[in-house]
Amino acid sequence: MANLKDLKGRISSVKKTQKITSAMKMVAAAKLRRAQEGAEQARPYAERMNRMLTSIAKSVGDTEGAPKMLAGTGGNRQLYVVCASDRGLCGGFNGSIVRETRRRLRECAANGTEFKIVTVGRKSRDLLRREFNDKIVASFTDIGRRGVEFDEAVEIAAKITEMFEADEFDVCTVIYNKFQSAISQIVTPHQLIPFAVDEAEEAEEDKQTGGARAVFIFEPDEEEILEDLLPRNIATQIFQALLESSASEHGARMTAMDNATRNAGDMIDNLTMTYNRTRQAVITKELIEIISGAEAL
Amino acid sequence: MAEMVEFELVSPARLLKSEPVEMVVVPGAEGDIGVLPNHSPLICTVRPGVIKVMESGKVTEEIFVAGGFCEVSTERCTVLAEEAIMVADIDAGEARDRLSAAEKAVSEADEDGMGKAEDERRIAEAMVAAAASA
Structure with missing residues (x-):
């Protein structure tokens, strides 16, 4: 039977761990609320940007001069932007995103498609580095330390745009955890380049306008607007992904820490039980010794 | 009441303004654009400048924007601004x-x-x- 002192040590150590996990849970909950608000408030911009781009895309259509970012280059070299967190202790958050990325990358490797990776967050870099080190072309860390800023998204977008213009890839996909609720985050791949027209939204719009498309006046002309709008759109989509990812991270951490706190509680109960039993046994043993000692006299 | 145009001002971080107004003047890349109800659909880029919200011929609100895009439909005027601040501020x-x-x-x-x-x-x-x- 374990001795009393060891048990006491275990109990106090588990209690300390529990304090930490419950504090982390609290912090995550507070951050989650903020991140969620941020994600919700940013939605209108992304939605409207998307709507605007959709209407321009329809107007420009597949004409010869359409920008490559819109129409695509026809190639199939992939660029993956993987959004994970900087820190661990958030349950399956990083694991699931990296697993999905690995699956896709292995597929690419298997059928000979060229691919490159941009990692966002320390964890995605660390976890992908072992297998795909030579494919990682850029890493961003410390994103969203104090809430996600639009400038950070612009920075990432600038890097992507620069690479696209240097003809280093053809298709760009961002993989992130979409925030569903504190307990469920969905790994979502979202294609940035070429711009994917949202079919559902298009159908919705058709319904509203009765199929008749509004003819837009463009000022200056479509090409010039697109030239401005497309990079801006990439920044916006990335911003959205970062916000969702950050909300998901805090949600995942909150759940993970909640579980950890509960487990620690169970463990403390068990240990306390063992401790009490052992103490009782020791007392009984001592009594027996005293009594048998007295009887022997 | 006169017909109104739904004016929306959105920055990347949030929806700044969404309200019906009589008229709004947007600093377009190639000159200011006054938007009244039933304006024909238009998409334009916005240069850094001041958006003016007008009511019965008077400017009621002035908002500085650091460029962006503007989409006008018959009943709506949406400005996507990168940075926006009230002129008074x-x-x-x-x-x-x-x-x-x-x-x-x-x-x-x-x-x-x-x-x-x-x-x-x-x-x-x-x-x-x-x-x-x-």
Whole structure:
């Protein structure tokens, strides 16, 4: 039977761990609320940007001069932007995103498609580095330390745009955890380049306008607007992904820490039980010794 | 009441304004655009400048934007701004500081950074002008 002192040590150590996990849970909950608000408030911009781009895309259509970012280059070299967190202790958050990325990358490797990776967050870099080190072309860390800023998204977008213009890839996909609720985050791949027209939204719009498309006046002309709008759109989509990812991270951490706190509680109960039993046994043993000692006299 | 146009001002971080107005003047890239109800659909880029919300011929609100895009449909006018601030809230001194910093950046910028520095200078210039007019 374990001795009393060891048990006491275990109990106090588990209690300390529990304090930490419950504090982390609290912090995550507070951050989650903020991140969620941020994600919700940013939605209108992304939605409207998307709507605007959709209407321009329809107007420009597949004409010869359409920008490559819109129409695509026809190639199939992939660029993956993987959004994970900087820190661990958030349950399956990083694991699931990296697993999905690995699956896709292995597929690419298997059928000979060229691919490159941009990692966002320390964890995605660390976890992908072992297998795909030579494919990682850029890493961003410390994103969203104090809430996600639009400038950070612009920075990432600038890097992507620069690479696209240097003809280093053809298709760009961002993989992130979409925030569903504190307990469920969905790994979502979202294609940035070429711009994917949202079919559902298009159908919705058709319904509203009765199929008749509004003819837009463009000022200056479509090409010039697109030239401005497309990079801006990439920044916006990335911003959205970062916000969702950050909300998901805090949600995942909150759940993970909640579980950890509960487990620690169970463990403390068990240990306390063992401790009490052992103490009782020791007392009984001592009594027996005293009594048998007295009887022997 | 006269017909209204739904004016929306959105920044990347949030929806800043969404309200029906009589008329709104947007600083388009190629000149100011006044939007009244039933304007024909239009998409344009926005230069750094001041958006004016008008009511019965008078300016009721002035908002500075640092460029962006504007989409007009018959009943709506949506401005996607990168940066937006009420003209009354602009600190003239701060705007001037920003302008001088931007000018310095332009004079120091190499070939690659030039475009960006120029953009920043234009924004700062417009900001100073907006602050002066307020």
